[in-house]
Amino acid sequence: MHKTIYSTQNALIKSLYQLKEKSRQRRKSGQFLIEGKRELSLAIKGGYTIETVLFYPDLFSESEAKSLERNGIEIIEISQDVFQKLAHRSTTEGVIAVAKTKSHQLHDIILNNTTPLILVAEAPEKPGNIGALLRTADAANVDAVIIANPKTDLYNPNIIRSSVGCVFTKPIATGTTSEILSFLKQNGIHIFCAALQASQDYHKQDYTNPTAIVVGTEATGLSDDWLQHSTQNIIIPMQGNIDSMNVSVAAGILIFEAVRQRRINK
Structure with missing residues (x-):
């Protein structure tokens, strides 16, 4: 009973x-x-x-x-x-x-794939954006999601709701920018930062090696630490009057270009 x-x-x-x-x-x-x-x-x-x-x-x-x-x-x-x-x-x-809850330390992430694809988001503030990023990560079947300098905890009800449960489907870790940079470099992962400065068009890069796609906030972009340690800064060419788009939309475009390249090169 x-x-x-x-x-x-x-x-x-x-x-x-x-x-x-x-x-x-x-x-x-x-x-x-x-x-x-x-x-x-x-x-x-x-x-x-x-x-x-x-x-x-x-x-x-x-x-x-x-x-x-x-x-x-x-x-x-x-x-x-x-x-x-x-x-x-x-x-x-x-x-x-x-x-x-689970532990979300960087050392908890086990990369079984020899050419991992990782989505990194620095300091995302809006739970809805975090949820959308996690949905994108699930749809693209990335190997891990890492959040740098998180502004909210992963078990916020708005994140669970907006991710439609995708918060549970992929390995997720949090850490400081410097900790995550060390983790990526130790694992030989190329770092592609979405940024306006010193950037090349995103579709001209090779994402078939171990790759991290790094996105920042729409308001401030990525911190200097990321830009200084980037393998290459990348940009999505804009066709209209504005120079940025929603972070989850941008991440989707970049991640799925990496997925497309990997599918072609199989």
């Missing part, structure tokens, strides 16, 4: 609400919330430890919940009020899980 919680004033529900709202609480507890069927499925596939599954039976059936009842996962039926308190999205599927 599974447990039931119907009050928003329940101590567990209050603590889970703090997990949803506060990055500090996620870091302190080493836990975060996952909302939605696809996101939960991708997290399980990605090797995340699921501790608790809360379900609202009008949207997520008891039999679906019971199918997750393994490996010590606690199943809790909740009321509509409780679900709405914990849910981040207005349209969702009636399931919220509590999961353990």
Whole structure:
């Protein structure tokens, strides 16, 4: 028989609400919330430890919940009020899980591919942009995503939502710019920085070797450290009146050019 919680004033529900709202609480507890069927499925596939599954039976059936009842996962039926308190999205599927965070240190990344393709983003601020970058990374099947000087934690509900669960599908690490530069150089990875200065057209470069595509923010671009250690700065020629585009769009163009070259050279 599974447990039931119907009050928003329940101590567990209050603590889970703090997990949803506060990055500090996620870091302190080493836990975060996952909302939605696809996101939960991708997290399980990605090797995340699921501790608790809360379900609202009008949207997520008891039999679906019971199918997750393994490996010590606690199943809790909740009321509509409780679900709405914990849910981040207005349209969702009636399931919220509590999961353990993973370590995202650079030394956790294992590059099995002899010619890895890595996406690096420096100091991305908007969770929506980070989510879109992670979707691009998944679509292109990159070997890893590295975030330099992160401004938000990876388990922010907006990142999980905007990445549609792709935060769980690829190895992700965070670190300082200098740590990441050292990691890339130690692994013999060519560094291509999206920048306006001293740049060549992106499609004229060879990305079939071990490659990192590095993008910065739309407002300030990449820091000088990246530009000084770049194998080559690259630029997407603009056809209109502006000199930049959304960081996730730019990253998609650059990453998929690398994918195209690699497919041709197989």
